[in-house]
Amino acid sequence: MELFQNFDSRKSAELLECIEADDAVDILLALERIKRDKIMKMLPVEKQEAFHQLMTFSRTPVGKLMTNEFCAVDSHMSVRNIMKFIRRNTTDFTSLGAIYVLNRESQLVGAFSPHELLMQDSDTAAYKFMIAEPIVILLTTPIEVVLYKLLKYKVTCLPVINREKKILGIITIDDISDIIRQKIL
Numbered sequence: 001m002e003l004f005q006n007f008d009s010r011k012s013a014e015l016l017e018c019i020e021a022d023d024a025v026d027i028l029l030a031l032e033r034i035k036r037d038k039i040m041k042m043l044p045v046e047k048q049e050a051f052h053q054l055m056t057f058s059r060t061p062v063g064k065l066m067t068n069e070f071c072a073v074d075s076h077m078s079v080r081n082i083m084k085f086i087r088r089n090t091t092d093f094t095s096l097g098a099i100y101v102l103n104r105e106s107q108l109v110g111a112f113s114p115h116e117l118l119m120q121d122s123d124t125a126a127y128k129f130m131i132a133e134p135i136v137i138l139l140t141t142p143i144e145v146v147l148y149k150l151l152k153y154k155v156t157c158l159p160v161i162n163r164e165k166k167i168l169g170i171i172t173i174d175d176i177s178d179i180i181r182q183k184i185l
Helices: 002-006 009-017 021-030 033-042 045-057 061-065 079-089 114-118 143-152 177-184
Strands: 071-074 099-102 108-112 157-161 167-172
Touching: 002 009, 002 033, 009 021, 009 033, 009 045, 021 033, 021 045, 033 045, 045 061, 045 167, 061 143, 071 079, 079 114, 108 157, 143 157, 143 177
Parallel strands: 071 099
Antiparallel strands: 099 108, 157 167
């Protein structure tokens, strides 16, 4: 934190581009508003939008923990094209616990694991092997319920959706690990 207090806005922006979005937002929110605004102006537009969205969501407990590092594909995409998409679009991800399937209205309709993807023929469309109606949470879901769902369904991540079933982000088991430690200690 002190580093960002002392760095100029350009240097801070360069460093924030290298950090996971949810961690970068935590840093930005801890800075004074004037400093934060200067840094945000130095970031590429797509990073500004992603950070701004996460800052807005951070007003809820789920939003504070959520990350925007998720992979979503069209339901008619073939395994071959999904693999190409993953190679192109997830190089910066720290992990990939699930791939989410969207319909033509960009609503969440299914999910599958990377392992399940690898088990399919290259021409198979996502809708043929996805798990329909995956377990989801909302921004308003209590953290205890998030934890319960992660453990009960033995998943490493849960999609956070809005009322229109559009994915806002995900919460991973890593994101909630501090809360798990507090509950058991």
